[in-house]
Amino acid sequence: QSALTQPPSASGSPGQSVTISCTGTSSDVGGYNYVSWYQQHPGKAPKLMIFDVSKRPSGVPDRFSGSKSGNMASLTVSGLRAEDEAVYYCSSYAGSNNVLFGGGTKLTVL
Amino acid sequence: EVQLVESGGDLVQPGRSLRLSCAASGFIFGDYAMHWVRQPPGKGLEWVSGISWNGDGIGYADSVKGRFTISRDNALYLQMNSLRPEDTAFYYCAKDLTPLIGLTGFDLWGQGTLVTVSS
Numbered sequence: 001q002s003a004l005t006q007p008p009s010a011s012g013s014p015g016q017s018v019t020i021s022c023t024g025t026s027s028d029v030g031g032y033n034y035v036s037w038y039q040q041h042p043g044k045a046p047k048l049m050i051f052d053v054s055k056r057p058s059g060v061p062d063r064f065s066g067s068k069s070g071n072m073a074s075l076t077v078s079g080l081r082a083e084d085e086a087v088y089y090c091s092s093y094a095g096s097n098n099v100l101f102g103g104g105t106k107l108t109v110l
Numbered sequence: 111e112v113q114l115v116e117s118g119g120d121l122v123q124p125g126r127s128l129r130l131s132c133a134a135s136g137f138i139f140g141d142y143a144m145h146w147v148r149q150p151p152g153k154g155l156e157w158v159s160g161i162s163w164n165g166d167g168i169g170y171a172d173s174v175k176g177r178f179t180i181s182r183d184n185a186l187y188l189q190m191n192s193l194r195p196e197d198t199a200f201y202y203c204a205k206d207l208t209p210l211i212g213l214t215g216f217d218l219w220g221q222g223t224l225v226t227v228s229s
Contacts, residue, residue, distance in 0.1 A: 003154075003156075034212060034213055034214060036214065036215030036216070038155070038215075038216075040155075045202060045219035045220065045221055045222060046147075046155065046202070046204075046216075046219055047219075048215045048216060048217045050215075051207060051214045051215030051217075052214055052215070057215075057217055087154075089154065089155050091155075091157070091215070091216075093211075093212035093213060094212075096169065097160060097162075097167050097168060097169030097211045097212070098157075098169045098171070098212070099145070099157040099160060099169070099211070099212040100157065101147075101154065101155045101156060101157055102154075103154045104154040104155065
């Protein structure tokens with residue numbers, strides 16, 4: 001059980017798009033379409049932004065989108081806004097009732 | 111109101127035990143898998159354990175296997191034994207979108223309870 005790999009930081013200017021990657025293996029990200037993404041602001045609990053690779057829960061803006069290719073999943077935030085500045089975590093089912101998280105990516109809106 | 115409320119966090123000495131609880135309200139608790147996720151202060155999230163809607167499916171992170179036990183009845187619990195300093199973290203209770211472990215995402219989180227393991 002190794003954590004999924006995310007870049008520690010990402011940044012973009014308001015209105016721009018930014019993509020955060022999440023790399024796993026064929027035993028987790030590549031093996032299942034059960035990748036989710038979470039947003040966490042300082043001092044707050046995580047919030048589900050994307051599930052099942054690309055589905056958005058009710059209330060999440062369509063500026064947030066997810067995709068997957070092979071062992072790598074991605075979260076794209078379009079039309080960046082100041083309130084998007086947060087830490088983003090990916091997660092994947094890893095078989096046998098196990099779940100993995102990525103190390104987190106701090107998104108800075110310049 | 112739909113919410114999860116954790117309790118039981120405390121300062122404990124290495125080697126001791128602690129039991130966390132998570133009370134759910136506003137949804138049919140028995141219809142969903144539930145999880146514990148921890149976060150050391152200033153660090154990232156780590157999935158700890160999950161249990162399916164009926165308790166038949168249970169999983170643990172390697173880091174806690176053999177020391178922690180998850181269970182549920184009308185609430186969710188985490189029995190933590192042989193605690194280590196590296197177990198120090200905020201422990202979140204989280205609701206799965208489905209009855210089975212990990213097959214989607216966690217759509218409801220509590221505010222967390224702090225466990226500090228130190229002599």
